[in-house]
Amino acid sequence: MSAPSFRNWQSVQEEVRRRIHARIWKPGDLIPNEADLALEFGCARTTVNRALRALADAGVLDRRRKAGTRVAAQPVAKATLQIALIKTEIRERGQDYSYQRLTRSKSIPPAAISDVMQTAQSRALLHIRALHLADDKPYAFEDRWINTDVVPSARAEAFDMLSPNEWLLTHTPYTHGEIAFSATEATADEAAVLKCAEGSALFAIDRMTWDGARSVTKVRLLFRPGHQLRTNL
Amino acid sequence: MSAPSFRNWQSVQEEVRRRIHARIWKPGDLIPNEADLALEFGCARTTVNRALRALADAGVLDRRRKAGTRVAAQPVAKATLQIALIKTEIRERGQDYSYQRLTRSKSIPPAAISDVMQTAQSRALLHIRALHLADDKPYAFEDRWINTDVVPSARAEAFDMLSPNEWLLTHTPYTHGEIAFSATEATADEAAVLKCAEGSALFAIDRMTWDGARSVTKVRLLFRPGHQLRTNL
DNA sequence: AAGTGGTCTAGACCACGCG
DNA sequence: GCGTGGTCTAGACCACTTA
Structure with missing residues (x-):
């Protein structure tokens, strides 16, 4: 059960969400960098990047160059309202x-x-x-x-x-x-x-x-x- | 003034926004496909994709496989509220x-x-x-x-x-x-x-x-x- | 100075969904 | 069926930021 191999960015995203939810990575924690995760997940770094970027957009992660990626300490609830006609x-x-x-x-x-x-x-x-x-x-x-x-x-x-x-x-x-x-x-x-x-x-x-x-x-x-x-x- | 060459996805996005705003591409219009735009803009298709995807997320464009990309007829106003502590x-x-x-x-x-x-x-x-x-x-x-x-x-x-x-x-x-x-x-x-x-x-x-x-x-x-x-x- | 995310490229294959 | 967007890959260079 070592390398389940994640083949697309959605599955990588799910796995990251799972780890956060399971408290493997806690609020405020630094998570591994993209290159390491790509290695672990058996996919290209681009794919990991896509997944992490989406999570950062959603407010789940905080990312900063050099400082790395952290689980958001205060997951800002982002409510997207669709103002239709x-x-x-x-x-x-x-x-x-x-x-x-x-x-x-x-x-x-x-x-x-x-x-x-x-x-x-x-x-x-x-x-x-x-x-x-x-x-x-x-x-x-x-x-x-x-x-x-x-x-x-x-x-x-x-x-x-x-x-x-x-x-x-x-x-x-x-x-x-x-x-x-x-x-x-x-x-x-x-x-x-x-x-x-x-x-x-x-x-x-x-x-x-x-x-x-x-x-x-x-x-x-x-x-x-x-x-x-x-x-x- | 034929090939200004766009070197990053943000500038491609700006150019697309400009054309929509200038009514070169009107609401409901089909715009060229990614490959053609990449050729015109002098960049990789991936870059065009990134720009158009962002615009679709923002509600400015409607994209469907095979059907192509259209300027949204009713640009849905998406208000993202940050519900902080x-x-x-x-x-x-x-x-x-x-x-x-x-x-x-x-x-x-x-x-x-x-x-x-x-x-x-x-x-x-x-x-x-x-x-x-x-x-x-x-x-x-x-x-x-x-x-x-x-x-x-x-x-x-x-x-x-x-x-x-x-x-x-x-x-x-x-x-x-x-x-x-x-x-x-x-x-x-x-x-x-x-x-x-x-x-x-x-x-x-x-x-x-x-x-x-x-x-x-x-x-x-x-x-x-x-x-x-x-x-x- | 050096490590990290941000992005670009060229090419490839795939999945969806019109016609 | 086939054109279009969706995505993956491997490698590369860059920009920011912090130590």
């Missing part, structure tokens, strides 16, 4: 999706918006408020600002049939963005739109995307009470 | 961290807990309620159940100095887990502990981990009003 999200739950545009206007945003989007305070942005429904019941309220200097083609869009959520995804490239999750109490307006009690705890997603140094869009999504965002570890 | 989280904000155990008992959980943890209804679990503080102000309330059949050594822990959050991370291996984010209204108890108004909107994280088929622990973390979980896209 709301339409897709609802349909995957087996529910009917529908959409209502509430308002559309070109207007000067409040300072809180122009500040974070870093647009001139006097600059008008496209403001859309819309509702996403599941089985004809309010599911999420979308409140969005679009920088038409960056996305001029949005000026021609009514967004009465297609949500900005969806239109922007296929029409607007962005380089980076931020996303934040929080809980907020429903204002009277929001409660009316979502048909819930004023002051209800709502799950909120705030997202802002950039194209280089220019902000493309900022959106706040408010979900009906009880909404959960789930994922696996 | 609360202690670490607070200290990284430059605040003082402190901890208070509120209660510790071995007790029969409500059906809602034994159901999701798949433990026998009559089985007592270790129940800990604790508070995490930032600069001596309530930051998060931890309500945790531990399956002592799976983690017998937890029986000897008082959890009066070290939070279960931290202790479990280094003492208990798990194979997989689930995590859910939601918003909830503070009950009278929760409001008292967090020193906020009853009915406040609280950000909640529910996490459950498993070791194979057996549940290890289930925890609910309730954060003080205004808490945000942020990440980049």
Whole structure:
């Protein structure tokens, strides 16, 4: 039972996971280097590297040149959330999706918006408020600002049939963005739109995307009470 | 300007990103295969593969054998959340961290807990309620159940100095887990502990981990009003 | 200074899944 | 069937970091 021989990187990864789980290699421990493991496992170093790199990406290992590879002392739980289109999200739950545009206007945003989007305070942005429904019941309220200097083609869009959520995804490239999750109490307006009690705890997603140094869009999504965002570890 | 020659996978990745951003390759388009790109870029196919694989992982490309590689029609936003220790989280904000155990008992959980943890209804679990503080102000309330059949050594822990959050991370291996984010209204108890108004909107994280088929622990973390979980896209 | 991971290469074989 | 991505190999050089 000396050399079981591991022929692919997944099996090497499994073996390393097994040893960590079995406490053969404990949190904080230095494990053998790639060359030694390759020898032991009977495969090329490249294969070991692939396996260890994947484990490092997953937060299970800490790797540093010269210092070697250690079992992570504090395995950071990395939850990867798939932020899909709301339409897709609802349909995957087996529910009917529908959409209502509430308002559309070109207007000067409040300072809180122009500040974070870093647009001139006097600059008008496209403001859309819309509702996403599941089985004809309010599911999420979308409140969005679009920088038409960056996305001029949005000026021609009514967004009465297609949500900005969806239109922007296929029409607007962005380089980076931020996303934040929080809980907020429903204002009277929001409660009316979502048909819930004023002051209800709502799950909120705030997202802002950039194209280089220019902000493309900022959106706040408010979900009906009880909404959960789930994922696996 | 015909053959700039790309010498590493990052530069290949950048070039592909550039072409997508510049709409040379549009959403849904089929892009050349690896061999052709390797030829064009003047590097080995392995290098192109590495770059394209990374982009597929990031959700920018869709790859299928024989079908080839396409620019993702709906670039799924993948937000990777780093769920660190609360202690670490607070200290990284430059605040003082402190901890208070509120209660510790071995007790029969409500059906809602034994159901999701798949433990026998009559089985007592270790129940800990604790508070995490930032600069001596309530930051998060931890309500945790531990399956002592799976983690017998937890029986000897008082959890009066070290939070279960931290202790479990280094003492208990798990194979997989689930995590859910939601918003909830503070009950009278929760409001008292967090020193906020009853009915406040609280950000909640529910996490459950498993070791194979057996549940290890289930925890609910309730954060003080205004808490945000942020990440980049 | 030296050891470790990071990466590139050229070539090869394989497995999946369209047509 | 066969084209495409997925992966392995052996060897090489490099870059970072720590001792």
